[in-house]
Amino acid sequence: MYWEKNVETMDRESLEAFQLLRIRETVKTAQRSTYYNKLFLDIGLDAESIDSVDVIKSIPFTTKDDLRENWPYGLLAVPKDELIRMHASSGTTGRATVVFHTAKDIEMWKNVLARSIYMAGMRKGDVFQNMMSYGLFTGGLGFHYAAEKVGALVIPAGAGNSKRQIQLMRDFETTVIHIIPSYALHLSRVFEEVNADPRKDTKLRIAFIGAEPHSEKMRRKIEEIYGLKAYNSYGLSEMNGPGVSFECPYQNGMHIWEDYYLVEIIDPNTLKPVSEGEQGELVLTTLKREGMPIFRYRTKDLTRIIPGPCACGRTHRRIDRIMGRTDDMMILKGVNIYPIQIEKKLMEIPGVGTNFVIILERDGYDDVMIVKVEVQKEYFTGDLKQLENLRKRVVDELRADILITPKVNLVEPRSLPSTEGKAVRVIDNRKE
DSSP states (O other): OOSSHHHHTOOHHHHHHHHHHHHHHHHHHHTTSHHHHHHHHHHTOOGGGOOSGGGGGGSOOBOHHHHHHTTTTTTOOSOGGGEEEEEEOOOTTSSOOEEEEEHHHHHHHHHHHHHHHHHTTOOTTOEEEEOSOOSSSHHHHHHHHHHHHHTOEEEOOOSOOHHHHHHHHHHTTOOEEEEOHHHHHHHHHHHHHTTOOTTTSOOOOEEEEOSSOOOHHHHHHHHHHHTSEEEEEEEEGGGTEEEEEEEOTTOSSEEEOTTTEEEEEEOTTTOOBOOTTOOEEEEEEESSOSSSOOOSEEEEEEEOEEOSOOTTOOOSOEEOOOOEETTSOEEETTEEEOHHHHHHHHHTSTTEEEEEEEEEEEETTEEEEEEEEEEOTHHHHSOHHHHHHHHHHHHHHHHHHHSSOOEEEEEOTTOSOOOSSSOOOEEEOOOO
16 A cells, blocks of 8 residues: 555656656755755855756764764755754763754654655554653654554553563553564563553554664564564665665665655775675765755664665665664774674574663773673573573684674673663773
């Protein structure tokens, strides 16, 4: 089923013609901002002379540092009295970056996200429990307004308060949830504590999961625990928030809505485009934003374009799940490692739980990786040789995948810290 069939199934030639038109209009809009006006003058870019989508590649990349250095209004392309909303990133790696929206921007964002959740099967009559934080974070409000646009009953539960979340699900017969993957696994433990079964005691049928990288194994585990279909989604504050790309029912990559965003995949080292299907850094340009358009934004997220058409009939290209970030990459002994690689491997090993933490230490001049992972309680009540065999298997499996030998500590269930927000997977104790 389609939200906007004529747009979602538009042929490539028509879609690219639309993108060209939007690039010209976006350049005209962005010229009103202090930052892009100077940039376009420096490179001699004129909107009227743009005759190809490839002209976009003549524009320098925009980075998070550019947004910070032009704090707060340097990229604003409309008078402040035309703005109705401001959102911001978390600022965990420095000063937060802010994005401003006009009324048209909010309506556009609402529509593209409504298109996404409708594609995944959400309908009028569903009861939608939004378990994301509200406020400056985009995830809560974005899904909230999109669900209302589709016609669902929205429960703005917010994050945390797990027992209350379960009560809301049961009392109001929630059918669709929006949840962080690691919190979904944490919540399953709380179901056990209150002697409830999410498969039998709720009417859940759809989960929208995102806001942190997660493996296919984790997604399938969530589906198994809750008895629902879990759809991966992607977004970031600088591109409005969630709704940039979304899975269709075939769950083979996320359709990136190319009438709203121009997508590039580059090699993060050479900054050159990679071949279709090759992994690289995702770069995005807004095509329908008037308050604060952004060109060629380096997201730091690693993914790839999935080649070929999708069986659902939509023509907008698909990106793979986010495999990591260029700035959460760990380098040990010359090897590049991402936390999601370790998660994926751990989830494949029988007996291993869902909670783990990676600790990086320095022993003299050597970097050491310690992986603490919860395993099933039976390994601590029986033959200790069984526990040691499992530990050796985890070491061997990780070594084969990440090419270094980590130290592995197996711990009892629920002994590692758990959180109702994003999981903290890496603790780096190395001194510079």
